[in-house]
Amino acid sequence: MPPDRILILGGTRDARELADMLVASGHSVITSLAGVTQNPELPAGEVRRGGFGGAEGLHAYLRRESVAVVADATHPFAVRMSANADAACREAGLPLLRLERAPWLATVDDRWLPAASVAQAAALLPERARAFITIGRNEIQPFLSREDVSGLARMIEPPEITFPPRWTLLLDRPPFTVAYERLLMTDHAITWLVTKNAGGRATEAKLIAARELGIPVIMVERPVKPPAQSFATAGELATAVRRLLSP
Numbered sequence: 001m002p003p004d005r006i007l008i009l010g011g012t013r014d015a016r017e018l019a020d021m022l023v024a025s026g027h028s029v030i031t032s033l034a035g036v037t038q039n040p041e042l043p044a045g046e047v048r049r050g051g052f053g054g055a056e057g058l059h060a061y062l063r064r065e066s067v068a069v070v071a072d073a074t075h076p077f078a079v080r081m082s083a084n085a086d087a088a089c090r091e092a093g094l095p096l097l098r099l100e101r102a103p104w105l106a107t108v109d110d111r112w113l114p115a116a117s118v119a120q121a122a123a124l125l126p127e128r129a130r131a132f133i134t135i136g137r138n139e140i141q142p143f144l145s146r147e148d149v150s151g152l153a154r155m156i157e158p159p160e161i162t163f164p165p166r167w168t169l170l171l172d173r174p175p176f177t178v179a180y181e182r183l184l185m186t187d188h189a190i191t192w193l194v195t196k197n198a199g200g201r202a203t204e205a206k207l208i209a210a211r212e213l214g215i216p217v218i219m220v221e222r223p224v225k226p227p228a229q230s231f232a233t234a235g236e237l238a239t240a241v242r243r244l245l246s247p
């Protein structure tokens with residue numbers, strides 16, 4: 001009999017770590033990537049790229065590939081993929097486990113303004129703010145539309161739109177150090193940091209730098225995903241999968 005296959009919905013560092021762990025313990029793993037990043041760091045095991053075609057497409061894929069367990073290790077803001085995974089696993093009667101890193105929490109030394117969406121974050125920036133935007137390339141437009149706001153926008157892949165000259169575009173990939181983040185914010189005379197509450201260590205340094213420099217943060221809050229059995233670390237989820245698949 002072929003081994004039980006595990007489908008990891010990826011696109012995150014956590015997903016890579018999970019795949020590496022499960023492959024190391026002899027499991028058959030397929031990691032699925034949305035296919036939006038040009039040269040992604042690849043995990044161990046099999047990798048597939050591109051959308052499934054909604055929940056129905058994913059359901060068909062699960063059947064075709066004889067998947068036994070699905071691990072949703074997508075980014076906390078990837079709500080569509082998580083909703084599709086929920087629907088497809090219900091339909092197929094398969095276990096769905098979620099890797100959900102803890103959100104960042106403000107300390108007494110932080111000044112955070114919560115925003116319910118990226119559009120709201122852009123609206124919350126005060127007039128003539130110098131902003132450091134770290135929300136990815138797809139949702140940058142509301143900030144560029146603010147003609148009084150300027151600053152630095154960092155993303156992994158180049159955006160499809162042209163940046164006005166009042167903005168500096170920085171293409172870079174985490175992890176970042178606190179010293180580097182502090183330097184960036186100082187060099188670009190940043191007065192506000194804008195980020196999504198992704199959580200995790202790899203991109204946390206900007207929050208520490210902002211705290212040290214007394215720079216306020218607009219924190220885009222996480223969207224709600226369908227309820228699922230969730231684990232905070234790759235190690236915990238890997239243990240749960242091994243338990244599920246043990247004879």
Ligand code: NAP
Binds near residue numbers: 009010
């Ligand atoms: P999304 O809005 O939840 O998903 C949009 C569509 O992209 C999904 O319906 C699905 O297409 C496809 N898709 C997403 N993740 C996929 C995966 N792992 N494998 C195959 N297809 C996938 O997702 P998103 O916010 O665009 O994020 C896309 C990817 O980037 C995710 O893998 C996520 O983990 C990663 N990421 C997202 C963010 C963020 O801020 N949103 C940040 C860092 C990394 P079909 O319906 O055709 O299946």
